[in-house]
Amino acid sequence: MSALPELDEEMEQGLLESGGTGGGPTPAVRRARAWLSRVAEPGSIPFWRFVEDTGPVEAVRRLRSGRAPDAVRSLGGARVDQDATAADLLRAQRCGARLVVPEDDEWPGLLLHALTVATSEEPDDARHQSPRTTAPVPPMALWVRGQARLDELVDRSVAIVGSRASTAYGEHVAGELGHQLGERGWTVVSGGAFGVDAAAHRGAMAAGAPTIAVLACGIDRVYPAAHGALFHRITEDGLLVSEWPPGAAPHRHRFLVRNRLIAGLTRGTVVVEAAARSGAQATARRADRLGRPVMVVPGPVTSATSVGCHELLRDIELGAVLVADAGHVIEAVGRLGEDLADRPPRPTDARDGLSDVAVRVLDACPVRAGVSPERLAAVAGCDVLDVLRVLPALELADLVEWTGTGWRLARPEQRGAR
Amino acid sequence: MSALPELDEEMEQGLLESGGTGGGPTPAVRRARAWLSRVAEPGSIPFWRFVEDTGPVEAVRRLRSGRAPDAVRSLGGARVDQDATAADLLRAQRCGARLVVPEDDEWPGLLLHALTVATSEEPDDARHQSPRTTAPVPPMALWVRGQARLDELVDRSVAIVGSRASTAYGEHVAGELGHQLGERGWTVVSGGAFGVDAAAHRGAMAAGAPTIAVLACGIDRVYPAAHGALFHRITEDGLLVSEWPPGAAPHRHRFLVRNRLIAGLTRGTVVVEAAARSGAQATARRADRLGRPVMVVPGPVTSATSVGCHELLRDIELGAVLVADAGHVIEAVGRLGEDLADRPPRPTDARDGLSDVAVRVLDACPVRAGVSPERLAAVAGCDVLDVLRVLPALELADLVEWTGTGWRLARPEQRGAR
Numbered sequence: 001m002s003a004l005p006e007l008d009e010e011m012e013q014g015l016l017e018s019g020g021t022g023g024g025p026t027p028a029v030r031r032a033r034a035w036l037s038r039v040a041e042p043g044s045i046p047f048w049r050f051v052e053d054t055g056p057v058e059a060v061r062r063l064r065s066g067r068a069p070d071a072v073r074s075l076g077g078a079r080v081d082q083d084a085t086a087a088d089l090l091r092a093q094r095c096g097a098r099l100v101v102p103e104d105d106e107w108p109g110l111l112l113h114a115l116t117v118a119t120s121e122e123p124d125d126a127r128h129q130s131p132r133t134t135a136p137v138p139p140m141a142l143w144v145r146g147q148a149r150l151d152e153l154v155d156r157s158v159a160i161v162g163s164r165a166s167t168a169y170g171e172h173v174a175g176e177l178g179h180q181l182g183e184r185g186w187t188v189v190s191g192g193a194f195g196v197d198a199a200a201h202r203g204a205m206a207a208g209a210p211t212i213a214v215l216a217c218g219i220d221r222v223y224p225a226a227h228g229a230l231f232h233r234i235t236e237d238g239l240l241v242s243e244w245p246p247g248a249a250p251h252r253h254r255f256l257v258r259n260r261l262i263a264g265l266t267r268g269t270v271v272v273e274a275a276a277r278s279g280a281q282a283t284a285r286r287a288d289r290l291g292r293p294v295m296v297v298p299g300p301v302t303s304a305t306s307v308g309c310h311e312l313l314r315d316i317e318l319g320a321v322l323v324a325d326a327g328h329v330i331e332a333v334g335r336l337g338e339d340l341a342d343r344p345p346r347p348t349d350a351r352d353g354l355s356d357v358a359v360r361v362l363d364a365c366p367v368r369a370g371v372s373p374e375r376l377a378a379v380a381g382c383d384v385l386d387v388l389r390v391l392p393a394l395e396l397a398d399l400v401e402w403t404g405t406g407w408r409l410a411r412p413e414q415r416g417a418r
Numbered sequence: 419m420s421a422l423p424e425l426d427e428e429m430e431q432g433l434l435e436s437g438g439t440g441g442g443p444t445p446a447v448r449r450a451r452a453w454l455s456r457v458a459e460p461g462s463i464p465f466w467r468f469v470e471d472t473g474p475v476e477a478v479r480r481l482r483s484g485r486a487p488d489a490v491r492s493l494g495g496a497r498v499d500q501d502a503t504a505a506d507l508l509r510a511q512r513c514g515a516r517l518v519v520p521e522d523d524e525w526p527g528l529l530l531h532a533l534t535v536a537t538s539e540e541p542d543d544a545r546h547q548s549p550r551t552t553a554p555v556p557p558m559a560l561w562v563r564g565q566a567r568l569d570e571l572v573d574r575s576v577a578i579v580g581s582r583a584s585t586a587y588g589e590h591v592a593g594e595l596g597h598q599l600g601e602r603g604w605t606v607v608s609g610g611a612f613g614v615d616a617a618a619h620r621g622a623m624a625a626g627a628p629t630i631a632v633l634a635c636g637i638d639r640v641y642p643a644a645h646g647a648l649f650h651r652i653t654e655d656g657l658l659v660s661e662w663p664p665g666a667a668p669h670r671h672r673f674l675v676r677n678r679l680i681a682g683l684t685r686g687t688v689v690v691e692a693a694a695r696s697g698a699q700a701t702a703r704r705a706d707r708l709g710r711p712v713m714v715v716p717g718p719v720t721s722a723t724s725v726g727c728h729e730l731l732r733d734i735e736l737g738a739v740l741v742a743d744a745g746h747v748i749e750a751v752g753r754l755g756e757d758l759a760d761r762p763p764r765p766t767d768a769r770d771g772l773s774d775v776a777v778r779v780l781d782a783c784p785v786r787a788g789v790s791p792e793r794l795a796a797v798a799g800c801d802v803l804d805v806l807r808v809l810p811a812l813e814l815a816d817l818v819e820w821t822g823t824g825w826r827l828a829r830p831e832q833r834g835a836r
Contacts, residue, residue, distance in 0.1 A: 039799075040799060074800070074804070075799075077795055077798070077800035078792070078795050078802070079796070132774045133777070173720065251778070251781035252777075254781075297719055298724075298731070298740070299716070299717075299718055300718055301591060301717075301742035301743065302590065306716075307742070310740055314739065314746070322731045322732050322740075324719035324725070325719065359551075359670075360669070360671060363670050363672075374496075377495055378496050381458060381494065381495050381496075382493075382495035383492055383496065386492075
């Protein structure tokens, strides 16, 4: 397959076309971004800035013809001389996937704009820039598998992330959150991994809601291998999304780079279970840097898989919010005034609203044999007149009763919450 | 027992004495405060201000002779005409207790000063003052049972409070916290109740440390009845403390009033398990009002007994700190620079500190058959020169090895935390 001349020809041709017909990107732009998505690892600030400044087609031409700055060209390394775009696009098509580029209507530009802003704040000197694994760089393009529109699904979306080595507790909570958020029209975004991620995806799907798995490998690969059925179900209503081209392997460093996308594509990030040093914590900090709410589900302090959650909640600078249910999550990410968490249910108590004297008289009342108001006054430490004044109200509230010879509690009351 | 004339006579006599001999309170002052501790329920702002303004002996004289303001006199009600001080003091003595008054050296004035300040901020108009159950009023006197000095024990003290209907988790954590704090020289203060309170007391004693139970009844009563042995053990090195005179019954409203004392006598309050509407939450809010740190142990969000804890942690105005161990507690309450929590143990990783290119090359290395630097460059997406530059460092760190024909990972590495 000698695609090289074709690519370069199409780029030349692409420069002559301006915007195409329907307002969408030209085939040359899409092909340019397909090539760029393979040539350099995502997350590089100089590379992204170069493409942003020159445009994708011109960027490809300069890289291919040796006219790109050395610092940019070296990021592509040996890949610059190769071209797998035709194969990549075909491979995507065969598995029901497509390449979504920033020039598409479907591009979730509103949410991803936070990444652009954060990248613009990075210094010019590459030595002082954030390292690639934590840099807030927007994706070059997104390989998307599934029928749904990406921009529509992420408009009301929440990331649920957490430990792969989760406990039954973490999976239960992630599943419940996913389910409740799905029921209330929110898209759950996660990483498709074992444990918390899978539980969150499954919870959302059990509510009949679409969910998005943002992968650190090609959208035609199944990693972890046991998630073939899960990924298949996700694509029915939801999406698999990746920055890497089809076939890309799930290298470990890619997960770190991927995490910024989970944070960037959502209105807020919920961490369910996280060990002391975990990717979920990293995702949470990335969300915070993008100005998105960081929400954390606590757990038993005796559980190692909650240590990372508690660290996040103890970090004053982070300002993470503790969440215990989907209501709390929606309150944190919902638009102002639109979504408010239900008040926690509180047991009511007939004692509420009683005056101080009434409470004392009530506590002075015996359970069985009735006693005189004088006796109540002595025990409660108040005047007999006070006792006579509060007794009718206590009787009306069914708290005390007249036995014929004296006053006593109306029923053997449980000594409840103090 | 006709103690009335004796009390009034002693008050008359007490006015003539000034300060006594050894700097401590005169017998008249102690007896006056014994009487005042029974005549009105603790927590009343007008009553406390009246005693503060006139002095305890003169306050008793005015109340007994009908010269106190009606609003103050009515707080005593029928009790004003009675005197049980001789019996109360005898009863205390018989069970190894004593009355500690603000005029004593042993009075924990430094810590309780926060209550005085908070009361001084209450408005003059009684209708706008905090109700008695939440008013931050200092105690009139403290009935104390045990050998230890009260002021010494509370100098470095932490309150541990929580649900009586605790779970095994809550009791485990309370016991651990009590034990660890006891070991590190901190006095655990709690309410002597079932559940979290008892576990905290027991944990402290298991570390050989004194502990204090602040009761809502007389120090000679055992409530709950099953805690006879626990209270007896507490008095061996620690103390039982109460504002109420001997024999006083554990009326329900007294627990609410008592809670301010647990907050006031300690440098901070830890809530271990608390239901949605609980006394532990009230104690925490009282601690906050006194400017003392509020610390909260989280739990599973699926546990009803942790709902109150999570509510406290979600309350932004409260500013409660999540704590997972005694180190966190001591960091919050300890004096600046004196006590700092240990950093949480973090797993170290040979990957830490590797450059971006080195991480990519490492991820590109196969597990079994060695490959050429050119192949590594292609997979990692960088120049061959980069690969050759980072390989020595990776080899030195025992991450990769030369097979004789190519490079591979040095050992089958677990794909661990991302």
